[in-house]
Amino acid sequence: MTAKITKEDVEHVARLARLALTEEEKERYTAQLESILEYIGQLNQLDTKDVPPTTHVLPLRNVWREDQTDPERFGDRRAILKNAPEAEGPLFKVKKVIE
């Protein structure tokens, strides 16, 4: 697959990634992404027909714990809310989610 990235592709990806881009950024990223994707495209020359994918180098097993908080170790509500851009009482304040 040869990469032919258009400005529309970049706009689509930016929307998926929730990134607002200026027109200048869209131009710049289109060119840069195209060049990077072209380099990456070399992987298509490799035969991986019967090769299993590696998602993690170690075999992973799920780790369970009790559903309990530990404010002393992990921070209390007050400290957490201090980082909030906008808070009201014990809640994070955001734009309307449901119209």
Added chain:
Amino acid sequence: MTDNDSKPMSFTQLTAAEIVRKIHAKEFTAEAVTMAYLDRIRLLDLQIHAFNEVFADRALEQAKAVDARLARGETVGPLAGVPVAVKDNLLIRGEHCTCSSKILQNFVATYDATVIQKLREAGAVFIGHTNLDEFAMGSSTENSALQVTRNPWDLTRIPGGSSGGSAAAVAARMAPLALGSDTGGSIRQPAALCSVLGFKPTYGRVSRFGLIAFASSLDQIGPFATNAEDGALLLRVIAGHDEQDSTVVHRPVPDYNVSIQKDVKGLRVGLPKEYFIDGMDKEVDAAVRQAVKELEGLGVTVKEISLPHTEACLAVYYILAPSEASANLSRFDGVRYGYRTPSSNNLLELYEKSRGEGFGPEVKRRIMLGTYALSAGYYDAYYAKAQKVRTLIKQDFDKVFEQVDVIVTPTSPTPAFKIGEKTADPLQMYLSDIFTISCNLAGLPGLSIPCGFTQAKLPVGLQFLGRPFEEEILLRLAHHFERVTDWHKRVPPVSTVAGQIHQEEGSATAPRA
């Protein structure tokens, strides 16, 4: 460039191991040591810009607490009183953690990373947070949204990245130890460019809990030090199982400091032909080959080996890492923490503008690369394909490790380049990682140590790669190499500006000016 032996030994010339021993023996106080390092930072960092923040009062409090425990006859930990510089993507409760990004510029951590908690228990002193490429994405620390760190060996050049601040801090002796993180070489490459030891442990050796994630299947936290003994000391403290990180293995942590003393005779070293390429800097090549001769002098056998899929590593990394990053960085959305745009009309705009305004260009580039590679229609061609090639890369190493015990390569294809030299073309910058990336993909331990200098007096690094969980062997080889060379003892010329300060230190009860 070695320190003048006839001057009284100053605290900032000591190794971490020496600091621990002498504080234990009450030859001087932890407070005096921390004060000396803070003074040195105050003098040197104006030129180097390694620190995003210096924790002056908190560090002194920690140091005094060590002294108080010793005075009461209580036991103190294995790093008691040793100042440690911490990369600014590791959470320290109550301190800012910015990842050198505008999007987290005012964020204050509400808990300690596991490695930080372990270091606290060991009695270490957190001296400050060091600069990095934004969200650890970069190879020069130029992507930091906060400041540009200089290479202590040449202030017009980069220190490497992404852990450039930590590497520069240790190189200039502003801290005897530092922590960094390594996803594609971000500890090893700056270590090589700054002439210090930098170590990426095996994936799963050290808990990533509290490390602000970049790529979860590649990230590892690791030590910077001026020598193998100190690196071993720090690694032993931070390694080990952690319930908070499901990717850490249940394996006992060896006593690396005992292990490094064992002999290296008979160790089998392999030089992969794909890592000694035509385009490489000739001085780097020469220094590395000379270092290999030194290794042979230690009794190791050396042979040429092959890692056939080496050329694919960069491409695999630049699909997998950005893909994982696009997921990990989606949490920075202006909602619960971090930068929120002042001008949004609805929720979508809040997300898009906060992230668009808060993230720097390299971060945005990688998020988009990753999002593209994972998106419908492209997932198989890019992400799934890269995962399969990752298997081939790992298999190359498995095969080779049947014939050799350690793989030796240059760490970086070039010495430190000039600030601004590679910022125009992202791909040029990515090529800095060609020798370091494979180790993260295969999950292996990798270490870089100083092995020489170019004519322009720029450091060259030697890289050792080992089998999973054989950190001991890499440290051992490094330790023995240090015994027959003195590269690790050299200090950058900028340090001698601070020569004045050495005269005033030395007294265990030096009063606070």
